[in-house]
Amino acid sequence: MWFKIITFLGVIIYDNDYNKKKFRLKKKLSIKFLIFYFILISSPIYASDADDSNNVDISSTISQDGYTTAASSLSISPSIIAPATITSLNVASTTEITNTTPLQTIISVTTSPISPSSTFTSNNVISTVSSSNNSISGDGSNDSDKKDYSPAYNATYGTPPQPLRTTITWSNVFYGVFFICVGLLEVFHGYKYIRITLLIMGYLFFSSTALIILLFVDNNSGGKRTVTFYFTTWLLVGLIGGSLGFFCWHLGLMLTAAYGGYVLSLSLLAILNIENHVIRWITALIMMLLLAIMVHYFERTVIIFTTSIVGAYSVMYGVDEFARQGFRDMIQLANADGFFRFHPTLGVYLMIAGVICLAGIGIVYEYRAHEKPIGHFWCGDGHRRREGNPPTNPIPRISSLTLRTLITKAITEIFGVVKSGIHVDVLDWPSDDEIFEEFNSTSNTLKKEINDGIIRVPTGDLTTVWSALTLYSTTLDVGNSDIKKELRFEVLNSSPYLMGLVADSRAWGRQLFYG
Incomplete structure (x- = not known):
């Protein structure tokens, strides 16, 4: 092969039959062939320029990452205008040739051991590629129609080939880092935050969901969209869903559980190697609905389970952005003809095993380390009441005058105190911590506060009011249980806010304490 190239190069340089114009042209071409010669030393295949109609026979071996594909007796027509670099070449699969010149043609290449030769076109440039073992075919596009493919666009149909080293794009790096970081957070701290x-x-x-729909439509219609389009869709639609999940608590729980069921179904379908789209869709929907319902009854268990599964899957998805094992193709459920011809390779099976192991570690860790979420609004469940004091339904706020009247009546009936000088005011306490600290105080502290003429009774929570009034009554050994039940009903329907009660200090306190 090298002898033929050097001989052809010598003919171009020293052929005196050409006129000066053609000689200058050939001289320029000879320089290109010289460059081509050195590139061949380090590159598997490099197409060349020539205005000659003769074919250049190239016999070579394509070797990438230890996997070798023989490309013997390749006959490449020199009518290809621009040099091109084959970024990936897989037997029996769809791959790409990315042009590196201003022509910027992207050509889909399919190799097959059946047909001995085939033809592809690219912007009025026709080249015949033949091989004794394999054939290459595909359709090119104009520079104006240049498209970058989505990282997860080319789903493998049929038995996937061995992985080949391809160029890592900015989208691969972004998606890979993003999914790995998010996945690790969800595996070990999904329930805490x-x-x-x-x-x-x-x-x-x-x-x-948006990407699945786009990939389903594009793979079945033959359409191709840019990476920018996929990324923009993924970003905008995701922001809408993230906002809904964040501000709508119950909807967010359902989306979390449903997505966990979807990821779990993908792993099971891949392990069982099920192709029929009816079975695939039914399995995914059943698991999504089942977990979405169960999360309302077993919130902690379901959230820990689903966040660990989804987190582990996200980690492996991010790893596959660099490893290119085909794990990402699992996200699609079916093809237009009703079958999804995804057959996992050994690498995919190993990554699925990694998902299971990592999810198991995350589940055990979260059960032991995180009994409940942190009490922060933006990160945890701070908007909800503390455990043991579930929030009641909101009650319309009433006027302060009505509230004073009800509380005064309640105090009189519970403690048997009739004092015309009682003064009731409404106070807001700064935080929940002060409230619970107050109700956990000792009886001596309560007696001291009563002597000072101050009694605090929150009226926004059923359990809190009942325990507070019972504690006051027990400490002073006064009160009637039947009246307290009636009191609980009256006071709790007065206001949903945390209120305070301030009475006439010494006279009312001494009268209350001594009877």
């Missing part, structure tokens, strides 16, 4: 989890899961649920 549940509010962030609802944001992430809502984002992933909506963005993944």
Whole structure:
């Protein structure tokens, strides 16, 4: 092969039959061939320029990452205008040739051991490629129609080939780092930072659904969209879903559980190697609905389970952005003809095993380390009441005068105190911590506060009011249980806010304490 190239180069340089114009042209071409010669030393295949109609026979071996594909007796027509670099070449699969010159033609290449030769076109440039073992075919496009492919666009149909080293794009790096970081957060802290989890899961649920629809349509219609289009769709639709999951608590829980069921179904379908689209869709929907319902009855268990599964899947998805094992193709459920011809390779099976192991570690860790989420509004479940004091339904706020009247009547009936000088005012306490600290105080502290003429009774929570009034009554050994039941009903229907009661200090306190 090298002898033929050097001989052809010598003919071009020293052929005196050409006129000066052609000689200058050939001289320029000879320089290109010289460059071509050195590139061949380090590159598998490099197409060349020539205005000659003769074919250049190239016999070579393509070797990438230890996998070798023989490309013997390749006959490449020199009518190809611009040099091109084959970024990936897989037997029996769809791959790409990315042009590196201003022509910028992207050519889809399919190799097949059946047909001995085939033809592809690219912007009025026709080249015949033949091989004794394999054939290459595909359709090119004009420079104006240049498209960058989505990282997860080319789903492998049929038995996937061995992985080949391809160029890592900016989208691969972004998606890889993003999914690995998010996945690790969800595996080990998904339940602890549940509010962030609802944001992430809502984002992933909506963005993944949008990408699945786009890939399903494009793979079946033959359309190709740019990476920018996929990324923009993924970002905008995901932001909508993330906002809904964050601000709508119950919807966020359902989206989290449903997405966990979807990811779990993908792993099971890949392990069982099920192709029929009816079975695939039914399995995914059943698992999504089942977990979405169960999360309302077993919130902690379902959230820990789903966040660990989704987090582990996200980590492996991010790893596959660099490893290129085909794990990302699992996201699609079916093709237009009713079958999804995805057959996992050994690498995919190993990554699925990694998902199971990592999810198991995350589940055990979260059960032991995180009994409940943190009490922060933006990260945890701070908007909800503390455990043991569930929030009641909101009650319309009434006027302060009516509230004073009800509380005065309640105090009189419970403690048997009739004092015309009682003064009732409404106070807001700064935080929940002060309230619970107050109700956990000792009886001596309560007696001291009563002597000072101050009694605090929150009227926004059923359990809190009942325990507070019972504690006061027990400490002073006064009161009637039947009246207290009636009191609980009256006071709790007065206001949903945390209120305070301030009475006439010494006279009312001494009268209350001594009877």
